[in-house]
Amino acid sequence: MAKKHIIGMLVEDQPRVLTRIAGMFARRGFNIDTITVGKTMRPGVSRIVLTINGDDRVMEQAEKQVNKLVDVLKVSELRQEEAVVSELCLLKVCTKNENEKAELLKYAEIYKVKIADITPASVIFQIVGEPAKIDSFIGLVGKFGIKEVSRSGVTAISRGSRSLEDKNGKTAKQEGVNELV
Amino acid sequence: MKGTDALIETMLKHGTKVTFGYPGGSVIPLFDAFLEYEGRIKNLLVRHEQGAAHAADAFGRVLGRPGVCIATSGPGASNLVTGIMTAYMDSSPLIAMGGQVKVSLIGNDAFQETDMMGITLPITKHSFQPRSPDEIAPVLMKAYKLASEGRPGPVYIDLPSDVQSGNVTKAIPKEVRIESFRPNVRPHPNQIKRAAELIINAERPLFLIGGGVISANASRELKELVHLVQAPVATTLMGKGAFDEYDPLSIGVAGMHGRKIANYAVINCDLMIVIGCRLIDRVTGSLRTFAENCRVIQIDIDPAEIGKNVKPDLPIVGDAKLAISDLTKAIRGMAKKGKNTEWEKRISELRELCFCNLDRDCVPVSPIRVVGELMKALKESDIVCTGVGQHQMFCAHFMRVRHPRTFISSGGAGTMGFGLPAAMGAKVARPDAEVFDVDGDGSFQMTIQELGTCAAEGIKINPVIMSNHYLGMVRQWLEIYFNKRYSQVSLGKNPDFVKIAEAYGLRGANVTRPGEIAGALKEQIKSRETFVVNIELDPESNILPMLPPAGNIKDAFGGCMKAPGRFF
Numbered sequence: 178m179a180k181k182h183i184i185g186m187l188v189e190d191q192p193r194v195l196t197r198i199a200g201m202f203a204r205r206g207f208n209i210d211t212i213t214v215g216k217t218m219r220p221g222v223s224r225i226v227l228t229i230n231g232d233d234r235v236m237e238q239a240e241k242q243v244n245k246l247v248d249v250l251k252v253s254e255l256r257q258e259e260a261v262v263s264e265l266c267l268l269k270v271c272t273k274n275e276n277e278k279a280e281l282l283k284y285a286e287i288y289k290v291k292i293a294d295i296t297p298a299s300v301i302f303q304i305v306g307e308p309a310k311i312d313s314f315i316g317l318v319g320k321f322g323i324k325e326v327s328r329s330g331v332t333a334i335s336r337g338s339r340s341l342e343d344k345n346g347k348t349a350k351q352e353g354v355n356e357l358v
Numbered sequence: 359m360k361g362t363d364a365l366i367e368t369m370l371k372h373g374t375k376v377t378f379g380y381p382g383g384s385v386i387p388l389f390d391a392f393l394e395y396e397g398r399i400k401n402l403l404v405r406h407e408q409g410a411a412h413a414a415d416a417f418g419r420v421l422g423r424p425g426v427c428i429a430t431s432g433p434g435a436s437n438l439v440t441g442i443m444t445a446y447m448d449s450s451p452l453i454a455m456g457g458q459v460k461v462s463l464i465g466n467d468a469f470q471e472t473d474m475m476g477i478t479l480p481i482t483k484h485s486f487q488p489r490s491p492d493e494i495a496p497v498l499m500k501a502y503k504l505a506s507e508g509r510p511g512p513v514y515i516d517l518p519s520d521v522q523s524g525n526v527t528k529a530i531p532k533e534v535r536i537e538s539f540r541p542n543v544r545p546h547p548n549q550i551k552r553a554a555e556l557i558i559n560a561e562r563p564l565f566l567i568g569g570g571v572i573s574a575n576a577s578r579e580l581k582e583l584v585h586l587v588q589a590p591v592a593t594t595l596m597g598k599g600a601f602d603e604y605d606p607l608s609i610g611v612a613g614m615h616g617r618k619i620a621n622y623a624v625i626n627c628d629l630m631i632v633i634g635c636r637l638i639d640r641v642t643g644s645l646r647t648f649a650e651n652c653r654v655i656q657i658d659i660d661p662a663e664i665g666k667n668v669k670p671d672l673p674i675v676g677d678a679k680l681a682i683s684d685l686t687k688a689i690r691g692m693a694k695k696g697k698n699t700e701w702e703k704r705i706s707e708l709r710e711l712c713f714c715n716l717d718r719d720c721v722p723v724s725p726i727r728v729v730g731e732l733m734k735a736l737k738e739s740d741i742v743c744t745g746v747g748q749h750q751m752f753c754a755h756f757m758r759v760r761h762p763r764t765f766i767s768s769g770g771a772g773t774m775g776f777g778l779p780a781a782m783g784a785k786v787a788r789p790d791a792e793v794f795d796v797d798g799d800g801s802f803q804m805t806i807q808e809l810g811t812c813a814a815e816g817i818k819i820n821p822v823i824m825s826n827h828y829l830g831m832v833r834q835w836l837e838i839y840f841n842k843r844y845s846q847v848s849l850g851k852n853p854d855f856v857k858i859a860e861a862y863g864l865r866g867a868n869v870t871r872p873g874e875i876a877g878a879l880k881e882q883i884k885s886r887e888t889f890v891v892n893i894e895l896d897p898e899s900n901i902l903p904m905l906p907p908a909g910n911i912k913d914a915f916g917g918c919m920k921a922p923g924r925f926f
Contacts, residue, residue: 189538192487193475200479241662247484247504250538 181210182236183228183262183333185341186243187250190216190223194248198225201246207231207239211264211330217342222250224341226332253341255333262333266311267293268302269325270318281321288314299324359526361491362391365517366399368498368530374426376786377401378410378417382430383470384457387522389428402786402815404779405807407434411441412776412805413783415450415512416743420763420787422575424451424505424513431457431519432470436477440773443481445512447770448596449573451505452512453498454478460520461489475516483511491524499534508541509660510573541659545676545684553631553655553672554688560629562652562701563589566612566641569596569769570634570658572762574678577601580633583686588697589631590705592620594641595754595769597634603758609709610758613641614905615751619712621903621911623705625651632656634678637667638770639908647910657681716756722896723872725749725824729756731875732794732822735883740792741766741784745777745801748830751901753796764791775804781819782808792820792883799825799852799892809862812888820882823855826895834900859890866890 188194195214202209212227229239236254244252255262272278278300285292285302288310294301304311308331315323335341359367365388369377379401381389392401404410407429414425429435435456445452459468475485484504486497494517501513557563571580577600584591584607591601592612601608610617612624624630630652635641637656642648649668656663656670657678664673674681716730729752736742742757743766744750750767759765766784768776781795795802802823812819833847856866864887867878875893882889902916 193479196476197479204480238662238666245660245662247536247539 179230179232179235181228181230181257182239183226183255183257183260183331184240184243184252185255185333185335186225186252187217187341188223188225189248189250190221191248194223195225197246197248198227198243201242202229202239205238205242207235211328213330213332215332219342226255226330228331251341253335255335260333260335262307262331263305264308264311264331265329266302266304266315267327268304268315268318268323269299270302270321271299271324272321277321281318284314284317290314360387360391361488361494361522361524361526362388363394364491364495364526364530365498365522366391366395368495369426370395370399372499372502373423375399376417377426377428378404378413378783379428380404380407380410380430380434382432382434382457384431384459384519385428385434385517385522387519388455388457388517401428402782402811402817405810406805407437408441408775409779409782409805409808409811411438411452411454412444412773412779413786413808414454415441415445415452416766416780416783417787418445418451418505418510419448419766420741420784422451422573422763424453424502425783425787426453426455428455429457430470431459431474432472434470435474435516436472439477439481442478442512442514444768444771444773444776446481446483448768449510449569450512451510453501453505453515454512455515455517457522458487458516458518461518462520464518474514478514481512482514485514485516487516487518488521489518491521491526492528494521494526495530496534499531500536503534503536504539508539508543509570541677542661542675543659543677543680545657545674545681547684549672549674550681550684550688553674554685554692556629556653556655556672557587557589557631557685558689558692558694560589561698562626562628563587563698564623564627564630565589565591565601566624566630566632566635567591567593567597567600568633568635569594569600571597571600571678571682572634574634574659575762576634576679576682577762579679579682579686581605583682583689586686586689588702590623592616592623594635594638595767598754598767599759599762599765602760604760606706606709609705610712611754614643614907615755615901615903616641616905617712617755618903618914618917619705619708621905621914622708624649625911627652630654632670633682634658636663642667643905643911644908647912719872720896721871723869723875723893725752725895725899725901726756727872728822728824728875728893728895729753731879732796733757734876735879736794737792738764739790740764740794741781741788742794742796743767743777743780743784744795745797746772746774746831747798747801748826748834748899748901749796749798749801749824751831752824755901774798774801777801778805778819778821779808779811781821782812782817785817785819795819795821797821797823798830799823799827799849799855800829802855806858809859809864809888809890813862813864817888818886819888820879821888821890822879822882823890823892824895825852825855825892826897826899827852828897830899831901833898837898837900838904855890855892859888864888864890866892869893
């Protein structure tokens with residue numbers, strides 16, 4: 178049964194790392210829905226979080242194939258229940274009159290959404306939170322006429338005190354594969 | 359010290375004394391440096407960069423350590439691509455170096471500039487582009503490590519010309535570490551124990567052996583385990599030679615053109631012990647029916663291969679040599695259940711039926727007769743390289759190979775034109791052996807120019823061309839599946855290959871009758887230089903048995919004269 182999977186990985190900050198990873202996913206027929214990359218506390222090491230759609234078998238192969246890449250230091254699936262998942266969305270809405278704008282701003286207040294920019298004809302919102310919250314807000318203000326949407330894609334961190342960067346934590350290389358089915 | 363010196367010193371440190379390469383503007387610095395190292399390292403000048411890649415690939419397959427090929431930037435490097443891809447598909451250790459334009463010109467569409475890093479991304483284990491002379495040695499050291507350790511594979515290195523000729527300021531490091539590359543070689547002891555239990559209690563066990571056992575140099579350990587367990591051994595094309603095919607427990611190659619007895623065992627076993635084999639579609643047929651009636655133990659050094667095609671009942675990640683010897687120890691320590699006499703008897707009965715007489719007397723010559731004569735002429739340490747097509751499958755099916763690294767064939771990629779340069783590379787790797795290139799008339803013409811390399815560099819190989827004037831394998835498919843609608847499969851009247859050999863200053867002979875083959879092969883072996891034997895074959899012979907593509911193995915048809923009809 179296909180569902181959304183979030184994969185977090187630590188990679189060496191070398192040229193073409195992103196291309197290698199994206200290329201590997203494309204070659205194997207895994208569709209990347211979102212991807213974000215940024216620095217970590219370790220110099221020369223970046224963190225990539227991406228989401229794919231697929232069943233558990235697809236997910237297992239994706240994780241193993243990514244692990245083979247020499248630039249990839251560590252891979253882990255971040256399950257939604259066990260991770261904090263967050264996304265940023267910039268949303269531009271153009272209203273036709275003052276009434277509409279007032280209603281729009283009221284929704285923003287209810288959702289506790291920040292206003293990043295405002296002009297007589299447009300408002301730009303910055304929504305930060307779980308993807309479902311962003312989807313919900315977009316759905317709500319859609320009737321006013323959404324001019325432009327820019328979503329950053331999901332980033333995620335596991336709950337609790339473990340970390341992808343733990344040196345002695347198990348990686349996908351070690352766990353899972355040697356288990357008896 | 360210049361970048362090129364660091365490069366050559368590092369190659370020497372890793373035991374590389376010969377490279378296969380072709381010059382051009384961007385690699386002038388490198389080949390200039392070769393002149394300073396005369397007597398210590400030599401480049402064999404090929405006639406096409408594809409030849410260099412295949413030769414270096416075969417060199418690596420025969421010796422078990424990386425071969426090196428060198429090309430200039432642009433079209434030189436892009437000519438390596440087919441060879442790199444061939445090595446990738448068969449997990450062969452290869453280091454491919456391509457020149458590149460100056461660092462400042464990269465990205466500018468300069469003359470003979472190509473994004474080889476981009477092009478080779480999906481067909482290499484990894485690739486590097488050193489941007490300063492100091493990076494060259496560590497990059498090359500990492501390349502050797504990556505190409506040979508864990509699951510072997512090709513590594514590409516892009517060498518900008520000013521990085522080659524620039525000055526090195528730092529000392530060459532004693533060793534390099536690759537943080538994320540730690541192949542898990544030690545199999546888990548619990549998994550081994552479970553596997554041993556399954557094997558001991560199996561009534562109809564079967565070993566399915568792939569190329570991984572050869573890469574791991576585990577033939578001796580495998581023989582010990584097999585003789586302890588007394589189970590039959592089938593191999594894939596890439597695994598041919600891992601187990602002595604004259605051993606009574608050997609049942610030959612399984613798969614699409616595999617031996618009937620091997621496919622019979624695959625269908626009827628109750629436990630399949632898969633070692634170093636990625637279970638490609640050519641071996642399994644339809645995945646829906648493969649191994650449907652048996653349990654599967656899968657041992658592989660690459661965790662991504664385990665469960666990729668077939669979900670094993672017992673997965674074991676580890677080096678084949680270690681896993682096999684651990685299994686042997688574990689099984690020795692357990693009480694044996696008792697012999698599987700019924701299975702052993704059945705297999706050995708069917709195995710007898712499966713061995714046909716290769717001495718076909720028909721005219722035009724039968725490819726089976728050619729293989730038979732070859733077998734008589736070969737010593738067991740000699741090497742056979744093949745092209746791709748029917749002739750390759752006739753060799754895989756009918757030849758009996760005794761030692762690993764003596765049957766060199768393009769399996770995963772199926773690259774026509776592999777045979778001739780591969781034979782070159784194999785001969786350079788093992789000058790003491792007679793090296794044969796069993797080729798098709800189609801495949802041979804794809805890299806025929808390497809006859810020039812053989813002549814100029816004094817590399818003596820034995821090309822045996824099975825000429826049927828068709829692209830035989832495709833023709834066979836058109837006959838069976840497209841009602842003989844032959845499209846683009848006829849080669850027509852071939853050139854006289856013997857005259858071509860003579861034009862290169864070599865010699866050869868044409869053979870049209872089965873009785874002439876032995877004599878021609880004898881003359882070929884006696885000759886001090888490359889001697890081409892061209893054998894005119896029955897134009898429309900088919901290689902059977904054959905599995906219908908993506909079909910159930912049970913539906914294999916054809917073949918086996920002594921046991922006609924449905925075998926299963």
